[in-house]
Amino acid sequence: MGKMKNGLTGGFSGKVGTLVGSSVKGQNILRNAPKKSSKNPTAGQLSHRQKFTLVSSFLRPLNGLIKRHFGSAQKLKSKVNLALAYHLKEAVNQVEDGFVVNLSKVVISKGILQTIFVDTVAIVNKELTLTWSANLVFGSVNKTDVLTVVIYQKATESMFILEQVAERGAGECKVQLPASFEDTGYGIWIFLTDVGLVECSTSVFLGEF
Known part of the structure; x- marks a missing residue:
């Protein structure tokens, strides 16, 4: 069932007959409802569905970070x-x-801030x-930038998301992980943000351990 917004002159969401209404970035979109195909999916379609499910599930816990830090949205495409x-x-x-x-x-974040170069994990x-080395060798680097760590x-x-665990200038961070963490193999990423969470660095993969 479709829902009308702001009367006849407004948009609507949901399905009405053969039409589907939705709102994307504040724009009301009206399109034909997709038709169910009677054909069996091809091998390529099945592979794409499998990959889509895999990637969607993997990224879902990271969507909060991605919405804030994955570069800039492009027209109707969200981060x-x-x-x-x-x-x-x-x-x-x-495989x-x-x-x-x-x-x-x-890649979890995309931005213009300089990263750090981690020495030990x-x-x-x-x-x-x-x-990491705390030497501030770049003019654009601010020692108060804060570090976020993501462990898979x-x-x-x-996913274990550890936000703002240390300042860039500290050169070290120690974080107690939750009791549910098991040392059975993991991957680690890091990135930095400014204190206002406006700018970020592009995330760096530290490796699998």
């Missing part, structure tokens, strides 16, 4: 849609029994320790 398109194209590998996400190609007794636990397919 989430842009991230989905990128990962479908660049971050999926085919014998289907597809897997290539963690080294995952360790997780001991569920405590994460990172160290492969065995359980769980």
Whole structure:
């Protein structure tokens, strides 16, 4: 059932007859309802559906970060849609029994801030320790920029998002991970934001551990 907004002159959402109404970035969109196909999907279509499901599930816990930090939206394409398109194209590998996400190609943020160069990574007794050079060698670098760390636990397919855990100038951070974290193999990404969360750096993959 469709719902009309602001009377006859407004837009509507939902389905009315053969039409579907929706709102995208404040614009009312009206289009024909898709028709169900009686044809069996091709191998290519099945592969695309499998990849889409894989990538959508992987990115879902990250959507909050992506909405804030994945570059700039483009016309009717949201940051989430842009991230989905990128990962479908660049971050999926085919394996014998289907597809897997290539963690080294995952990008969580896109921005103009300088990154940091991490020297050591360790997780001991569920405590994460990172160290990096705190030398401020670039004129545009601010020592009060703050670090966000994202950890993907492969065995359980769980995301741990640790926001604003240390300032750039500190050179080190120590964070106690939740009790649910299991040291069974994980991937780690980092990026920085300014204190106002306006600008960010492009995320860096530190590796699989």
